[in-house]
Amino acid sequence: MKKIVVAYSGGLDTSVIIKWLQTKYGAEIIAFTADIGQKENPSALEKKAIATGAKKFYFKDLKREFIDDYVFPSLKGSALYEGKYPLATALSRPLIAKNMVEVAKREKADALAHGCTGKGNDQVRFELAFKSLAPEMEIIAPVREWEFKSREEEIEYARKHKIPVDVTKKKPYSIDWNLWGISIECGLLEDPWQQPPEDAYQLTCSPLKAPTTPQHIDIEFYKGIPIKLNGKSLPDISLISELNEIGAKHGVGRIDMLENRLIGIKSREIYEAPAAVILHTAHAELEKLVLERELYHFKNIISQKYSELIYYGYWFSDFRKCIESFIDETQKHVTGTVRIKLYKGQCVAVGRKSPYSLYQEDLATYTDRDIFDHKASKGFIDIFGLPLILEGKRNRKTGWTKDK
Numbered sequence: 001m002k003k004i005v006v007a008y009s010g011g012l013d014t015s016v017i018i019k020w021l022q023t024k025y026g027a028e029i030i031a032f033t034a035d036i037g038q039k040e041n042p043s044a045l046e047k048k049a050i051a052t053g054a055k056k057f058y059f060k061d062l063k064r065e066f067i068d069d070y071v072f073p074s075l076k077g078s079a080l081y082e083g084k085y086p087l088a089t090a091l092s093r094p095l096i097a098k099n100m101v102e103v104a105k106r107e108k109a110d111a112l113a114h115g116c117t118g119k120g121n122d123q124v125r126f127e128l129a130f131k132s133l134a135p136e137m138e139i140i141a142p143v144r145e146w147e148f149k150s151r152e153e154e155i156e157y158a159r160k161h162k163i164p165v166d167v168t169k170k171k172p173y174s175i176d177w178n179l180w181g182i183s184i185e186c187g188l189l190e191d192p193w194q195q196p197p198e199d200a201y202q203l204t205c206s207p208l209k210a211p212t213t214p215q216h217i218d219i220e221f222y223k224g225i226p227i228k229l230n231g232k233s234l235p236d237i238s239l240i241s242e243l244n245e246i247g248a249k250h251g252v253g254r255i256d257m258l259e260n261r262l263i264g265i266k267s268r269e270i271y272e273a274p275a276a277v278i279l280h281t282a283h284a285e286l287e288k289l290v291l292e293r294e295l296y297h298f299k300n301i302i303s304q305k306y307s308e309l310i311y312y313g314y315w316f317s318d319f320r321k322c323i324e325s326f327i328d329e330t331q332k333h334v335t336g337t338v339r340i341k342l343y344k345g346q347c348v349a350v351g352r353k354s355p356y357s358l359y360q361e362d363l364a365t366y367t368d369r370d371i372f373d374h375k376a377s378k379g380f381i382d383i384f385g386l387p388l389i390l391e392g393k394r395n396r397k398t399g400w401t402k403d404k
């Protein structure tokens with residue numbers, strides 16, 4: 001192995017990885033960090049990476065690409081894993097992996113490395129992306145292989161090799177942060193019976209301390225994509241950042257989740273995703289207004305599958321592209337505005353309108369403006385119920401009755 005590109009975060013694990021790889025393989029190490037809105041200081045990271053032993057450091061601003069090519073498609077597809085998790089971490093992995101492959105090719109590197117553990121989903125996501133984009137490259141997952149049995153042993157190794165590590169503020173949580181949300185695990189959260197302690201939350205205000213007056217916001221969508229906030233056009237990154245801020249202030253976006261990991265175990269994690277929760281709520285509401293019933297129901301089935309494939313790391317697959325073509329077709333009428341009320345941790349749609357609305361008030365009303373043909377329902381029920389009439393007749397003959 002001559003050159004290895006490492007996914008670098010600046011934390012203890014990835015710092016130790018640089019030294020460990022260098023020692024084990026005698027290779028040149030290139031550290032790669034993606035900016036996806038986690039608020040890193042690039043020059044401080046570069047200094048640290050180089051001081052730790054990296055030959056070169058790449059810092060790439062991928063925020064735009066993340067939102068346009070990963071986050072918004074997932075929003076259009078209503079991708080919420082197990083109905084709840086907006087997939088912030090899962091969506092970021094293929095993007096980081098793709099950019100690492102590009103750097104590796106440019107640098108003529110022969111291996112790619114990441115700092116994921118052997119029992120998470122992220123190792124799968126990184127490696128499936130590496131394998132689909134650059135099957136010829138070697139993959140190294142040091143944390144899965146190395147000899148350290150505890151954080152203390154890792155710190156000891158770091159000290160021995162003069163790796164600058166910040167162990168003063170030892171946080172009990174493992175945190176992954178980007179524009180679409182924060183994933184938090186470990187510490188007290190590992191006990192699924194324990195309510196998440198307030199200090200686990202990184203961004204959102206406690207609903208108990210949130211403003212006592214609700215705030216209403218209007219979100220306008222064009223073909224499934226949010227384009228305006230309160231009537232003002234905003235570039236995608238600002239729109240998401242602003243929604244994160246507004247939602248966080250109202251304690252919106254906290255998700256306490258017990259989830260099924262791909263490798264088979266169940267884990268308890270929490271998420272903070274104010275913008276994602278607000279946008280998914282608004283988008284889903286608009287779809288209810290404009291999608292025909294059967295299409296709406298079928299899209300929900302597709303969304304479940306879509307969220308699973310993202311969670312499982314199947315991003316670079318024909319399967320995803322095929323599902324997304326279907327989803328894109330469903331979004332052509334998802335244009336309109338949804339009014340959202342934010343109040344003490346709650347995020348609810350309280351108004352919706354669209355030029356493509358299928359809602360017809362004169363059909364829905366119970367007043368004298370009603371134009372619905374009530375009498376026609378008799379014939380409809382007769383024919384819709386025909387299979388049950390036939391089945392009932394037969395069962396009475398054979399002695400099997402449904403009410404038993």
Ligand code: ARG
Nearest residue numbers: 089090121174175176183185
């Ligand atoms: N369970 C989530 C997922 O698989 C989040 C993992 C986040 N990683 C972390 N270091 N907190 O997408």
